[in-house]
Amino acid sequence: MSKLWGGRFSQSxxxxxxxxxxxIGFDQNLVMEDLEGSVAHVTMLGECGILEPSEVKQIxxxxxxxxxxxxxxxxxxxxxxxxxxxxxxxxxxxxxxQVGGKLHTGRSRNDQVATDMHLYLKNRVxxxxxxxxxxxxxxxxQAEQHVETIxxxxxxxxxxxxxxxxxHLMAYFWMLxxxxxxxxxxxxxxxxxxxGAGALAGTTFPINRKRSAELLGFSDIYENSMDAVSDRDxxxxxxxxxxxxxxxxxxxxxxxxxxxxxxxQFIELADAFSTGSSIMPQKKNPDMAELVRGKTGRVFGHLVxxxxxxxxxxxxxxxxxxxxxxxxxDTVHTLxxxxxxxxxxxxxxxxxxxxxxxxVNEDFSNATELADYLASKGMPFREAHEVVGKLxxxxxxxxxxxxxxxxxxxxxxxxxxxxxxxxxxxxAQAVKRRESEGGTGFEQVKNQIKKAEDIIKNHVxx
Numbered sequence: 377m378s379k380l381w382g383g384r385f386s387q388s389x390x391x392x393x394x395x396x397x398x399x400i401g402f403d404q405n406l407v408m409e410d411l412e413g414s415v416a417h418v419t420m421l422g423e424c425g426i427l428e429p430s431e432v433k434q435i436x437x438x439x440x441x442x443x444x445x446x447x448x449x450x451x452x453x454x455x456x457x458x459x460x461x462x463x464x465x466x467x468x469x470x471x472x473x474q475v476g477g478k479l480h481t482g483r484s485r486n487d488q489v490a491t492d493m494h495l496y497l498k499n500r501v502x503x504x505x506x507x508x509x510x511x512x513x514x515x516x517x518q519a520e521q522h523v524e525t526i527x528x529x530x531x532x533x534x535x536x537x538x539x540x541x542x543x544h545l546m547a548y549f550w551m552l553x554x555x556x557x558x559x560x561x562x563x564x565x566x567x568x569x570x571x572g573a574g575a576l577a578g579t580t581f582p583i584n585r586k587r588s589a590e591l592l593g594f595s596d597i598y599e600n601s602m603d604a605v606s607d608r609d610x611x612x613x614x615x616x617x618x619x620x621x622x623x624x625x626x627x628x629x630x631x632x633x634x635x636x637x638x639x640x641q642f643i644e645l646a647d648a649f650s651t652g653s654s655i656m657p658q659k660k661n662p663d664m665a666e667l668v669r670g671k672t673g674r675v676f677g678h679l680v681x682x683x684x685x686x687x688x689x690x691x692x693x694x695x696x697x698x699x700x701x702x703x704x705x706d707t708v709h710t711l712x713x714x715x716x717x718x719x720x721x722x723x724x725x726x727x728x729x730x731x732x733x734x735x736v737n738e739d740f741s742n743a744t745e746l747a748d749y750l751a752s753k754g755m756p757f758r759e760a761h762e763v764v765g766k767l768x769x770x771x772x773x774x775x776x777x778x779x780x781x782x783x784x785x786x787x788x789x790x791x792x793x794x795x796x797x798x799x800x801x802x803x804a805q806a807v808k809r810r811e812s813e814g815g816t817g818f819e820q821v822k823n824q825i826k827k828a829e830d831i832i833k834n835h836v837x838x
Contacts, residue, residue, distance in 0.1 A: 416591035514722035573604035576692035646724035678703030
């Protein structure tokens with residue numbers, strides 16, 4: 377089979393060289409975007425008088441046939457035709473004859489592939505934002521049920537202070553909100569058309585780039601043809617945003633894994649998102665959460681790979697840039713799958729309120745309450761910190777908790793302590809009283825949830 381670019385060559389590459397050179401194995405993912413770009417391009421060529429109306433009609437008819445075949449999976453791609461562009465051009469010529477070769481007038485594979493990827497990422501980013509919203513909805517749904525469920529809060533994975541379990545969950549809502557905003561902001565740089573930039577220098581044909589951009593739904597065009605075909609910043613930005621998002625999911629996964637362990641027993645994940653052991657009948661493993669945590673590495677790797685590909689490239693297009701696609705496709709697949717799994721895991725997660733109540737009543741996470749109590753009565757906080765630290769040590773030596781310590785021992789440590797301290801030390805009171813803006817106090821958490829619901833509602837209505 378002769379190459380569509382083979383006129384200058386007297387020798388064809390060997391089959392194994394073709395296989396190494398070809399990208400059709402993965403860039404067939406761009407088939408619908410490539411066809412969409414071709415429809416816009418040939419329509420513009422007709423409107424500009426570059427192609428005859430009869431030629432435009434023939435080409436559009438052929439592209440329509442290819443679209444139907446692509447949707448059915450009936451296009452026999454070949455490595456001899458290297459990539460999605462040459463494969464489709466070959467199929468088009470087979471379908472309508474040599475007039476199909478006029479489709480490539482005024483464009484290059486360089487601006488064509490860049491256009492395909494802009495279209496692809498624009499669509500996928502919109503879908504990813506919707507999936508993020510689904511996870512946020514699941515978080516809010518759980519949070520609404522557990523505003524007054526008290527859980528241990530941790531620093532250094534050591535018990536720190538009691539918090540509303542809803543407050544803990546909502547921290548992830550706001551992480552994901554930043555992720556959604558980053559993806560939405562990136563659309564400004566994705567929603568730009570390179571089509572018509574040619575190989576690197578534009579074209580002598582009197583094309584209308586703004587018209588083809590309009591037909592494709594792009595809001596702008598690249599102002600520099602060399603930048604248009606060599607820019608992959610929008611992919612780097614996507615991979616960076618995806619890395620941030622899956623990092624957040626990985627942190628949440630880690631907590632779910634810990635919380636569902638026998639040692640914690642704070643939650644139970646649904647059977648649908650767990651697996652068993654081939655040898656130990658009792659096991660219920662949080663495999664979906666572990667897989668999301670594990671897949672983080674491949675997304676990070678794709679970001680580093682893309683940056684490495686680009687770091688030494690001269691302008692404009694270089695074959696190295698063929699390496700921009702597999703990582704992008706895999707990241708889209710990985711992130712979208714992870715978000716779908718997460719929405720399901722959170723929606724079906726069972727919170728074991730009895731275990732959480734037991735946990736917060738059997739620790740020293742209320743020690744700060746006693747220190748604040750003393751400080752509110754005039755004792756310098758550093759002195760209060762030392763007094764309470766010594767009382768904690770006394771409790772540890774006796775195998776009891778602060779709430780179990782007799783008032784006589786409390787007052788021996790400080791005459792400022794009165795009987796009302798036992799009410800102050802209750803976990804629910806410790807949480808309820810933290811009403812600083814953004815704090816874990818019940819009313820503050822309800823405010824958070826209301827703001828979150830408004831964000832979701834406004835997104836739906838946008």
